[in-house]
Amino acid sequence: MTEMNKIPAHGSNVERAQIPASCKWHVQDIYADEAAWQAACAEYKALLPKFTALKGQLTTAAKLLEALHVQDELARFLDKIYAYARLQQDADNTDQHMQALSGEAEGLAAQFSNALSFVEPELLALGKEKVEAMLDEEPQLAEYRFYIENMLRLEAHVLSADKEAIAAQSRLATGTGASAFRALVSADMQFPEITDGEGKPATVSEGNYLLNMTSPDRELRKNSFRGLMGTYHKYRNTLAATLTGSARSAYFYASIHNYKDTLEAALAEDNIPTSLYDGLIATVHDNFAPLHEYIQLKKDVLAVDEFHYYDMYMPLSQAGDSFACSFPEACARVEEALAPLGEEYVATLHKGLTEGWIDVYENKGKRSGAYSWGVYGVHPFVLLNYQQRYNSISTLAHEMGHALHSFFSSQAQTYINSDYTIFCAEVASTTNENLLLEYTLQHATDEQKIYLLNQYLEAVRTTVYRQVQFAEFEKYIHGEITAGRSLQAEKLENYWLQSNKDYYGSALTVDKELASEWSRIPHFYTPFYVYKYATGYSAATAFASAILSGQPGAVEKYLGFLHAGGSDYSLNILKNAGVDLNTPQPVTVTLQRFAEKLQELKALLGK
Template sequence: MKRADVAEQYKWDLSDLFETDANWEAEFISVKADAEQFRVYKGRLLESAEVLHEAIQAKEKLTRKMTNLVTYARLRHDEDTRDPIYQGMAARVESLMAEIGEMMSFFNPEILGAPYSEVEAFLAYPPLSIYRKAFEDLFRNKPHTLSEEIESILAQTEEMGSVPSNVYGMLLNADMTFEDAIDSEGKVHKLTNGSYISLMMSKDRVLREDAFNKYYKTYETHINTIATLMQSEVKKNIFYSRMRKHTSAREAALFQNNVPTSVPDQLIQAVNDNLETFYKYMKLRKRVLGVTDLHLYDVYTPIVSNVEFPVTFEEAKGMVTEAIAPLGKSYQNTIKSAFSSRWIDVFETEGKRSGAYSWGTYDSKPYVLLNHKENVDSMFTLAHELGHSMHSYLTRGTQPYVYGNYSIFVAEVASTTNEALLNDYLMKTLTDENKKKYILNHYLEQFRGTIFRQTMFAEFERDIHAHVENGGALTADYLCNHYLDLNRKYFGPDVVVDDAIKYEWARIPHMYYNFYVYQYATGFSAAIALADKMLTEGQPAVDRYLEFLSSGSSDYPINILRKAGADMETDAPVKGALNVFKKVVDELDQML
């Protein structure tokens, strides 16, 4: 489908950011001038509380403008990654961002050059008082903040540091093409990064196998290039961690959110300790599908047979809106506004970025990119991304700019809570028993895809960074073989782990997000706990949850989640989620 063929109501409205490309160009020029003027504060930040506040205001103004420029360029680029105009805008604004980062690089070292007591005294000046937590966090980073000269150099390397992920993104979304998949009747199916999972969910096993093999054959063709990009990404992470005197790349990534490394470690351990339950689910899948050998191209297709459950986008809108009713009328009405005010870019079109996300700025709508298919999975994706968007909307509507974003550690909680509420709504309202079984199967698939799969990714990411930190090289053979071994461990004895799966790591863009993936699993676990509390305790739990959504970065993420009712410094939420998985496996086993 071409973008021109999509009705306007199904395209996002980016006018909150810029009315036209010409407005963007004018702001681009303005920001460059503002950045030059920011230099006047160099050497003066601690002159007085008034000067410090003035400098912070100027920095925030510049950062907000910069963020709007970056976001608009990237959203336009993602509409059609082949478009040279938006490729150019995205590249130019990345260069500008690196340039401005270098101009502002004096800010933190200059403040950290003074004792905290001096800065703390300035906080008695009322306009500065809201920055107390920000300054406390800045001084927490003091051992990892370098001299002004080195900070300036590091800022100038950021553009180069984004090369691996940028090249990977262009390869994945713009340049990589796949041979069409053929079903059991000889019918041709378009195979893309966007359509692959839909084909894996097909009832037609011939189609699934053909799509699986052709999909990974294409990745095999590019595997040496992608392995080189992956090694460059890992080395970049290690370089920055060592420059900033962290013990490892993982410790550096988690330090930013004040999350101890014990959190992902206990996640991986808890999941590894409970793989037998996952093996039981695979055994159930093998029995119900009636196959002699269960292959990896059989693990996505629903195991509840003879159930047609298509869901149009309009139907998905209605069900998601009803499902989040426990969160209150205000939350529900904002979701309705998301549809009418065109927060969402709905359908897959030629050249469009694959996958789904929620993205925006402090000054804009929280935009949602989808590639909607008429199935249950896409309905849950809609609920998921709107959870992100509502988290952003409530945070920005409550917090000042300095705390107007939230850490990646809590980012997946709101999205997954929406999915849990949708699952509960469907189980309570569906009258067709087969559809209920289908939803139970889908729920198990959420566990498989989020707790087990993302933990496997996290283990892979941990291992490949440690391998390089210990002097190893990330060759294509090493990456593929290690990933294949992890699949064998996680899927267990009742699954034929097809050799082609060793290329799967190469299709996962989150591998370029610097230790992001484990947070899908911890976030899912927290969401299961919080959704259960809201459905059983009612309004008190809802109030705590809405406070969580409105907290932004006003406190550390571990503390914010603990207040909401999920203590992630213990393994209780993860173990609780794994117990729910076990119960649902047993329930579906009995029903089938």
């Protein structure tokens, strides 16, 4: 029997029941069965009144400790209750019963959110001096010190309880810019019929645009680009208005909470200085040259007289399928690639790969994509839709990076300090990707190396350069709003065209249609978020470089990062592990590595 024949039947038409139990995650590790889940729901409901009864009583250290303990207990119940239902729903969205359980869990979560609202205002009303005295008085409050001090840090930006309630209620009214954008793009916008290189009918939509952009059929790519961008152009004034509304709403909330602008407000949650944001943009500007050289290389390899934006995503090699292997083989490769992280890491990784953490294969009704879901006190759960190609192996390494970050954090930290921030979330996963890439390059043919290096360069282009381009655009648009101006479509288009000229250099022929690209980016409706992709990727590259070069203490520092969870501010946790994002160094290391890999690719291509 060949290895291929051992692979279980799977796919969009395979029923969930046909997938072997060995290839499914063990939700019974959360609750043995639904009866145990229902019992947990009953315990949760019985405990909730005990928490709400503490409202108005957080005036002593003893009462504060009691409230925080009950809050943690409720939150841990809720984590498990929700995960048990939602994981099973995601594994099979045709399961009506699991949809009902998920709905019940969401109702419990809403109750908790409402009940929780008294804690922060009551603590802040006591004042910093009183709360710090309570922390000193009660030793058992030590585990909550960072949580409480972080809350006190933002004291000047929290309104009175009645004003915060009004602000919360107003968000339904002020969120129409983002909701109008989503409705227009997902429901009302109609994209044109197009043709491919043979003149045959083809389609373009947000769903298949990137797929079309990687097609070897250049006519299809060009028509997809023009069809999509041209459609957005027709709505440019409306989309400028929705973006204006969203940006004005963000500035309103920043202003009433005593921030000077939206940037300061957005970065305050993670205690990130605005100088980091500005420094990130400046460092990328200082390293435009390797990106310009990469675009010139793509133009030369594709042998086109003009390199257009619709050529940007065209891969330089089709060797991705040559990495095909079974899932057990993929697990073995990932374990070997991550061996530099040490025995403890690999032993825990092996446990996760073999003991029911992962739901491996696609089946009918299963959610697409991949994710990792940490459940404190149990273990993480990883959703995959594994296919036999390099991207799936890389996804496995990526998601297990998240999973082990969650696992080590929950092992080392109390519940309140275990949850790492979004700012740190992509670091462990991308570190794994980098280690896998270097391992795979060592065992690859020249054609496979071309594929891998191209994949890597595209990852840096899209995750660092492109996200910083977005971040710079956000700084421009929110600066316009802070200055009291509206966002006019023509000015946005001109800015975006110039931005692409700056970032991609003279090798790119900038078509007028590209001017509309800003209007299709949903991230712009969540202000100052995308820069975290670039900082996370850069931190991961710095970690991987230190580990692979054998820097003394690099592995121990990295494992310290994984164990730290959310026990301190993100920048402090990273700095303690040897990565200081307040300096240009991690981003510079990343872009230097980009330049080095580009030279490796040029050598392989004889350029």
